[in-house]
Amino acid sequence: MQNVMGIINLNLGQDVLKELTMGRPLAALPFGGRYRLIDFILSNMVNSGMQNVGILVQDKYRALMDHLRSGKEWDLARKRDGLFILPPSPNPCSSGGSRGSVENFYNNLDYIESSRQEYMLITGSHIVCNLNYRKAFKFHKDMNADITILYKEYDAEDELELSQYTFLDCQPDGRISDMGSQSSRTASRKVSMEMYLIEKRLLVELIKDCQARGGWDFVKDVLIKNVDKLKMFGYSYKGYAARIDSIKNYYRHNMDLLRPEKWEELFFKSGLVYTKVKDEAPVKYKENARVFNTMIANGCIIEGRVENSILFRGVKVHKGAYIKDSIIMQKCEIAENAIIENVICDKNVCITRGKWLKGEKSYPLVVSKGTIV
Amino acid sequence: MHSIGNGLHEFFVAWVENEWGIYVMRKKECIAMILAGGQGSRLGNLTRKIAKPAVPFGGKYRIIDFPLSNCHNSGIDTVGVLTQYRPLALHSYIGIGSPWDLDRRDGGVYVLPPYAQEGGAEWYKGTADAIYQNLNFIDMINPNYVLVLSGDHIYNMDYSLMLDHHKKQKAEATISVIEVPWHETSRFGIMNTDEQGRITEFVEKPKEAKSNLASMGIYIFNWRLLRKSLEDDRKNALSSHDFGKDIIPKLLMDGHRLYSYYFKGYWKDVGTVESFWEANMDLLADEPELDLYNPNWRVYSVNPTRPPHYIGATAKVTRSLVSEGCSILGEVEHSVIFPGVHIEEGAIIKDSIVMPYVTIGRDAQIYRGIIGRKSLIEEGALIGSINHEGICVIEENIVIPSDAEILENHMISKQKQVG
Numbered sequence: 001m002q003n004v005m006g007i008i009n010l011n012l013g014q015d016v017l018k019e020l021t022m023g024r025p026l027a028a029l030p031f032g033g034r035y036r037l038i039d040f041i042l043s044n045m046v047n048s049g050m051q052n053v054g055i056l057v058q059d060k061y062r063a064l065m066d067h068l069r070s071g072k073e074w075d076l077a078r079k080r081d082g083l084f085i086l087p088p089s090p091n092p093c094s095s096g097g098s099r100g101s102v103e104n105f106y107n108n109l110d111y112i113e114s115s116r117q118e119y120m121l122i123t124g125s126h127i128v129c130n131l132n133y134r135k136a137f138k139f140h141k142d143m144n145a146d147i148t149i150l151y152k153e154y155d156a157e158d159e160l161e162l163s164q165y166t167f168l169d170c171q172p173d174g175r176i177s178d179m180g181s182q183s184s185r186t187a188s189r190k191v192s193m194e195m196y197l198i199e200k201r202l203l204v205e206l207i208k209d210c211q212a213r214g215g216w217d218f219v220k221d222v223l224i225k226n227v228d229k230l231k232m233f234g235y236s237y238k239g240y241a242a243r244i245d246s247i248k249n250y251y252r253h254n255m256d257l258l259r260p261e262k263w264e265e266l267f268f269k270s271g272l273v274y275t276k277v278k279d280e281a282p283v284k285y286k287e288n289a290r291v292f293n294t295m296i297a298n299g300c301i302i303e304g305r306v307e308n309s310i311l312f313r314g315v316k317v318h319k320g321a322y323i324k325d326s327i328i329m330q331k332c333e334i335a336e337n338a339i340i341e342n343v344i345c346d347k348n349v350c351i352t353r354g355k356w357l358k359g360e361k362s363y364p365l366v367v368s369k370g371t372i373v
Numbered sequence: 374m375h376s377i378g379n380g381l382h383e384f385f386v387a388w389v390e391n392e393w394g395i396y397v398m399r400k401k402e403c404i405a406m407i408l409a410g411g412q413g414s415r416l417g418n419l420t421r422k423i424a425k426p427a428v429p430f431g432g433k434y435r436i437i438d439f440p441l442s443n444c445h446n447s448g449i450d451t452v453g454v455l456t457q458y459r460p461l462a463l464h465s466y467i468g469i470g471s472p473w474d475l476d477r478r479d480g481g482v483y484v485l486p487p488y489a490q491e492g493g494a495e496w497y498k499g500t501a502d503a504i505y506q507n508l509n510f511i512d513m514i515n516p517n518y519v520l521v522l523s524g525d526h527i528y529n530m531d532y533s534l535m536l537d538h539h540k541k542q543k544a545e546a547t548i549s550v551i552e553v554p555w556h557e558t559s560r561f562g563i564m565n566t567d568e569q570g571r572i573t574e575f576v577e578k579p580k581e582a583k584s585n586l587a588s589m590g591i592y593i594f595n596w597r598l599l600r601k602s603l604e605d606d607r608k609n610a611l612s613s614h615d616f617g618k619d620i621i622p623k624l625l626m627d628g629h630r631l632y633s634y635y636f637k638g639y640w641k642d643v644g645t646v647e648s649f650w651e652a653n654m655d656l657l658a659d660e661p662e663l664d665l666y667n668p669n670w671r672v673y674s675v676n677p678t679r680p681p682h683y684i685g686a687t688a689k690v691t692r693s694l695v696s697e698g699c700s701i702l703g704e705v706e707h708s709v710i711f712p713g714v715h716i717e718e719g720a721i722i723k724d725s726i727v728m729p730y731v732t733i734g735r736d737a738q739i740y741r742g743i744i745g746r747k748s749l750i751e752e753g754a755l756i757g758s759i760n761h762e763g764i765c766v767i768e769e770n771i772v773i774p775s776d777a778e779i780l781e782n783h784m785i786s787k788q789k790q791v792g
Contacts, residue, residue: 033681034697072471260683260700267680277472277676281665282432282696282710289691297681298433298697301666311681 001049001137005081005117005200008041008055008125009218010064011101016164016245019368020346024063027055027125029244030329030347032257032266033297033310036067037244039275040128040266042074045121047271048133052081052117056104058088067276074274086111100216105207113204120203122218123195128242128253132270133197136235139174140197146230147202147223149176150195152241158189164245166192166219168234176232179224190234193241194219202230240265251344251364254310254327258293280313288319304334312347321351325361343367389515398479401451401516403536403593405444406507408500409437409524410457415645418745418768423462426524428649429728429746431656431665431672432694432709435466436643438674439529440522441473441482446670447532449520451480453510455503457496460486466675473673485510499614505603511596519599521592521616527652528640529663529670530591535634539593544632546598546624548572549591551636561587562617564633572631575621586633589640592616598629639663650743650764653709653726657692677712677729687718703733717752723759734775745769755779 010027020029027038038055045053053076057064070076071083086108105112112120119140121133131150140148151168168190169178179192206222215221223232240262242253256262267273280299285291289302296302299314304321312330317323320337327344334340335353342359346369351357355373359365367373388396413425420428426437437454444452452475456463463484469475470482485507487496497503504511504521511519518539520532530549539547550564558579564586565574576582602620606612612619624631639662643649655661665672679698684690689704698713703720711729716722719736726743733739733750740757744750746769755778757765765779773779 258683260685263680263683263700272678273680274678279472279671279673279676281672282694283682284666285690285693285695285705286659287692291684291690292688293686294684295681296684296695299666 001134002051003117004048004050004119004121004133004137004197005112005115006045006050006053007105007112007120007122008038008053009101009104009122010055010057010061010125011104011218017247017250019366020247020250020344023060023369025058025060025125026244028061028063028067029250030312031128031244031250031254033295034278034313035273035275036064037128038064038067038125039074039273040130041123041125042076043271043273044129044131044133046074046076046274048137050121050133051076051078052084052115054084054086054108054111056086056088056101056108058104061085061087069276073276081116084111101218102207102210102216102221105203105218106211109204109207112200115200118200120198120200121195122198122203123193126244127193127195128244128266129237129240130266130269130271130273131237131239131241136195136237137197139235140233143174143233144231145233146198147232148197148235149179149223149232150193150197150237151190151234152193152237154189154191156189166194168192170234174233174235176227176234179227179232190236192219193237196223239269242266247344247364247366248362251327251361255308255325257295257310258308263295278313289317327364346370349373389513391513398514401480401514403449403518403520403532404451404453404480404511404514404516405440405449405520405522405532406453406455406504406511407437407440407522407524408503409454409463410460410497410503411525412458413525413644416643416649417646418766419646419649419743420459421768422459424456424458424460424524425643427463427466428643429711430527430643430649431653432711433677433696434672434674436527437463437467437524438473438672439527440524441467441470441475442672442674443528443530443532444522445473445475445673447530449532450475450477451483451514451516453483453485453507454524455497455507456484456486457503460484468675472675480514483510499619500616501603501606501612501620502614504599505607505614508600508603511600516596519594519596521594523590523642525644526590526640526642527663528589528636528638529667529672530636530638530640532591532593535591535636536593538634539632542570542632543630544593545595545629546621547593547632547634548621549589549636550586550633551589551640553585553587555582555585558582558585558587563587566633570633570635572625572633575617575625577617586635588617588621589636590617590642592621593634598624646743646764646766650726650741654707654724656694656709657707679712685718688716703735725757728769737775739765741765742767745771748773751775751777 029037076083167188283300286303290305292307294306294309296311297313302317303319304317306323309326314331316333318336321334322339324341330347332345332349334351338351338355340357343365345367348370349367350372389398409426413420430436475482562577563582641652682699685702688701692707693705695710696712701716702718703716705722708722708725710727713730715732717735720733721738724741725739728746730747731744734752737750737754742756742765744767748771750773753775754773
């Protein structure tokens with residue numbers, strides 16, 4: 001896979017998580033106790049053998065740059081290649097800012113064209129999975145495909161938020177015959193994971209072409225319009241994939257990790273997941289700690305009761321506090337006798353003594369960053 | 374040379390030249406030399422395959438993380454690590470020093486094992502001889518002061534305060550001391566001082582001590598003096614080439630200005646299985662003396678890249694430290710659990726230290742045990758006993774079969790595997 005360059009496109013679904021994505025791009029959203037969403041995609045790429053990754057950022061990307069820095073933690077601080085942040089350079093012809101992913105690609109074509117790699121893997125950052133791209137890349141070459149789209153086929157009973165997804169119609173050999181959002185014409189349950197393998201030469205051509213015709217949406221104007229003209233194939237990914245596109249799904253997929261088989265699959269299956277190191281001490285459980293079915297990251301100090309929850313790094317749970325079915329992000333403090341249930345606390349939240357906060361499982365209560373309740 | 378301007382002159386004073394005479398490095402005021410070559414034979418099985426400073430400690434660290442982190446936190450960015458016994462684990466652990474921010478352009482970490490020269494190869498014959506054989510390294514850096522440390526002590530200490538003290542007293546050497554209980558004075562090197570803290574006498578393991586200030590094995594020397602006394606010591610055929618036994622007494626005898634620096638805080642020499650176990654257990658107190666959670670004084674270590682740990686619905690964890698990547702379904706009470714440990718349902722772990730990647734089967738019981746890396750304790754095995762004081766040490770990569778019952782004070786290694 002050294003011949004594949006990665007592009008992580010952060011242009012997708014930016015503000016879907018309301019308070020949680022107000023001050024940060026979706027890619028920098030904390031997930032799974034000590035990670036941010038982008039860690040999973042970056043680790044997948046690195047574990048697949050890729051060593052040149054560009055990130056197309058849109059706005060609010062300070063939090064992300066702070067997280068990634070030189071890329072050292074992902075082994076992407078290299079003399080040649082490595083990690084590159086590709087900011088949207090405002091085009092003097094356009095009316096300020098970037099309108100869509102195609103323009104973002106277009107503004108960074110120099111970097112893409114001058115890379116050593118012949119192939120590109122383009123992904124978003126909103127899907128959490130532990131996936132090795134080697135097989136998909138082999139499939140792409142074996143099929144002699146122009147574009148390979150990774151998809152996940154859902155069972156009939158899985159709840160899908162139809163409006164946001166792109167569905168694929170595939171022939172038995174995997175050739176894509178049609179694709180589009182919420183299709184009434186087909187009953188396809190094959191949902192694009194927004195991960196594409198494509199030859200660099202072709203991508204550059206398509207982007208220039210699309211830009212020239214005034215198109216700006218990569219899916220609609222580049223992929224869907226060319227379904228008939230190009231050899232597009234679907235590659236079915238069978239493993240666990242968590243799509244973070246709503247607060248409800250964010251909550252649900254975090255809770256998935258409390259099932260040991262999911263924990264194992266996401267963190268160990270085809271490679272380890274790397275993230276920024278914080279050098280926190282091990283978790284300290286004191287005399288009165290009572291913890292059940294919970295995932296806890298280093299640096300926490302636990303004196304209270306915690307059930308069915310995810311605790312990020314450096315959380316303090318004081319005596320008599322009770323946390324149930326909740327997600328508590330970095331450096332939160334839950335004071336004595338506070339009770340919280342079905343709550344998502346963003347970073348640095350403090351729930352003071354004796355407070356009682358309760359959300360619903362289908363509609364968890366979100367406490368935004370730095371709030372003192 | 375008299376035509377050199379003032380600015381340039383300062384440049385040549387403040388920079389150090391390399392062996393080709395090129396000025397490469399800003400001059401360092403103080404560098405640290407960490408003595409990490411000892412075997413630590415009193416730790417038995419724990420140091421059969423690795424040097425003592427590489428022994429895991431405190432749920433995620435290795436012992437050497439403490440002096441290395443202290444250096445970083447004290448602003449010392451040039452550190453020599455003297456290795457000798459079983460150095461592979463230590464060398465690969467230290468690497469280029471990035472976890473401690475010691476991958477510096479100027480300075481950083483230097484691993485210094487013994488080496489061969491024209492006259493042949495020789496081992497480090499003592500703590501002083503180890504430094505003597507690396508005089509060329511210190512000459513290259515040419516600092517004003519040299520801080521000599523042990524690689525096997527557990528403590529958080531700001532060496533910059535000790536250096537300030539050294540300079541303020543206009544000392545030629547400063548020795549860090551800590552108060553020890555009077556009944557334990559016979560185990561330590563004891564300092565007798567005058568009111569100003571100047572050392573008048575140094576007695577190694579005295580039967581009747583006149584003071585309870587023990588040397589912590591932490592020294593600051595003026596580099597010129599250290600250089601000279603190491604050279605003198607080298608010529609002395611009767612010397613054992615040890616800082617405590619030879620260098621310090623000689624300096625005192627010659628009337629040099631040696632001062633004590635009084636350290637208040639947690640400090641432990643983890644030289645024996647008992648003290649190693651105790652130091653780990655010390656961390657489990659409600660408010661331990663050694664603070665690992667101080668954001669302004671982090672203890673750094675190599676990260677294992679593991680997810681947060683999982684505590685199952687059947688688990689009970691109290692008064693314990695648990696690190697990343699563990700999954701715990703059994704009962705853990707007053708124990709230290711390192712990364713990647715699996716403890717199955719019904720297992721009971723009490724007053725124990727479980728090192729990385731150990732698996733403990735269903736209903737196994739461990740009391741006062743130290744379980745080495747990657748060992749497997751099978752279903753129902755019993756290690757230690759709730760009624761006994763002794764500590765059971767299981768070496769790394771051992772399988773303890775399910776019918777095994779291992780009682781107190783056993784050291785289990787590959788040669789005498791039970792079952």
